[in-house]
Amino acid sequence: MKERFSLGIVGFGEVGSALAKGLQQEGFGPVNVFDPVLLKNGDPDAAVKERIEHTDIRICSDLKDLAENSEVVFSANSGSAAVKVAEGLSGLLEKNHLFVELNSTSPAVKKQAAEALSASACRQVDAAIMGAILMSGHRTPIVASGDGRHLFKRLFEPYGMIIDADSVEQIGDASALKMFRSIYAKGIEALIIETLVASHRQGIGEQVFTLICEWMDAQESFSSLARALVRTHSVHAGRRAVEMDNVCRTVNEVKLNPVMSRATGDLLRRSYESGVREHFNGKTPDDYLAVIGYLADALK
Numbered sequence: 051m052k053e054r055f056s057l058g059i060v061g062f063g064e065v066g067s068a069l070a071k072g073l074q075q076e077g078f079g080p081v082n083v084f085d086p087v088l089l090k091n092g093d094p095d096a097a098v099k100e101r102i103e104h105t106d107i108r109i110c111s112d113l114k115d116l117a118e119n120s121e122v123v124f125s126a127n128s129g130s131a132a133v134k135v136a137e138g139l140s141g142l143l144e145k146n147h148l149f150v151e152l153n154s155t156s157p158a159v160k161k162q163a164a165e166a167l168s169a170s171a172c173r174q175v176d177a178a179i180m181g182a183i184l185m186s187g188h189r190t191p192i193v194a195s196g197d198g199r200h201l202f203k204r205l206f207e208p209y210g211m212i213i214d215a216d217s218v219e220q221i222g223d224a225s226a227l228k229m230f231r232s233i234y235a236k237g238i239e240a241l242i243i244e245t246l247v248a249s250h251r252q253g254i255g256e257q258v259f260t261l262i263c264e265w266m267d268a269q270e271s272f273s274s275l276a277r278a279l280v281r282t283h284s285v286h287a288g289r290r291a292v293e294m295d296n297v298c299r300t301v302n303e304v305k306l307n308p309v310m311s312r313a314t315g316d317l318l319r320r321s322y323e324s325g326v327r328e329h330f331n332g333k334t335p336d337d338y339l340a341v342i343g344y345l346a347d348a349l350k
Contacts, residue, residue: 052208058082058120060113060135061127065152065183067101069124072188074106076209082120084110085127117142122150122205125163129155136163145171148198148205152177156229157222164196164221173198176221177213178228193217195224237310244301244310251304280338284330288322291315324348 057078059066062085070081087098088109110116117123117139125135132153143149149172151163160176167174175198181190191212194202199215207213218224242262249258269275283290294315301308329344 052077053205054079055121055205056082056119057122057124058084058110058116059124059126060084060116060139061125061131062088062098062101062107063127065179066124066126067105068183068187069126069152070105070107071101073206073209073211076188078209080106080108082110082116083107084113084116113138114142117147121146122148124150124152126152129153129159132159133162133166136166140166140170143167143170143172145173147172148175148201149173150175150177150194150198150202152179154179154228155225157226160222160225173201174221175199175202176224177202178224180228180231193224193227195219196221241310241314244306244308248301248304248306248308251306277338280341281334281336283318283321284326284341284344285332285334287318287326291318291322294318320349321345 057070057073059070059081060083062070062083066083066085070083074081088102089111108119110119113135123139123143125132125139127135132151132155136149136151139149147170149167151160151174153159164174164176173196175194175196178193179190180193183190188209188211191214193214195218199213199219203213203215218227245262246255246259249255266275294311297311298308298315301311324345325348326341326344329348330340335341
């Protein structure tokens with residue numbers, strides 16, 4: 051059931067405008083927006099014009115204007131401004147408000163923003179957007195934590211948003227999920243780029259790309275591959291580190307700085323030097339979590 055309530059968005063960039071547009075396509079009414087860019091004299095640039103033209107918004111003069119006319123407030127500006135915005139809203143939000151912090155930033159920043167609003171007694175949400183909002187808009191999955199997470203889900207899922215309010219509880223935990231996932235998501239992007247640029251310079255880029263795809267496609271599942279890599283890491287990290295030394299030499303030969311290859315070798319060597327092989331007596335453990343548990347305790 052779609053409930054009626056007022057929404058204010060601080061920041062009308064890609065995230066704020068995509069959410070406003072998508073919610074209104076689902077029947078949501080006008081949205082209050084505060085963004086200093088919209089208050090500047092002169093014509094807005096083409097991107098801002100398009101955002102305004104495709105949404106029904108009321109441009110607020112300041113944060114006070116937005117807070118007084120909104121029951122729910124989204125902060126969707128930038129990670130660097132997250133705490134400053136929360137501080138600006140302190141004293142303006144009350145216990146009947148729901149504050150949703152949507153910026154992509156660290157758990158510590160989310161906690162600082164929440165602390166800035168603690169005196170207001172408003173319910174708060176640490177909302178981590180887990181995908182490309184330019185592709186999926188307001189239907190991009192969100193993981194939510196904080197004391198307002200279930201209310202957030204109740205209010206906005208009827209308007210098409212996809213919100214996980216059960217995986218984590220505390221402010222900062224949703225953002226931590228996103229940040230730690232990004233180690234893999236952005237890391238694999240960087241690995242693919244280094245691999246393909248280096249092999250392209252060697253004149254075998256397409257062949258290497260095909261080999262990688264065939265290897266991945268042949269796996270039973272990503273889950274089984276990930277578990278196997280972690281389990282065998284305990285025994286073979288040292289040997290793999292030596293192999294990466296040769297990989298770095300190969301990448302250097304095509305006049306490319308082996309940034310990711312070097313980092314991979316360093317990580318493998320760090321694990322080996324932690325004594326992980328000796329800890330497991332040179333035998334691959336059955337449970338990948340045993341390896342992670344050892345390394346979590348042993349590594350600095």
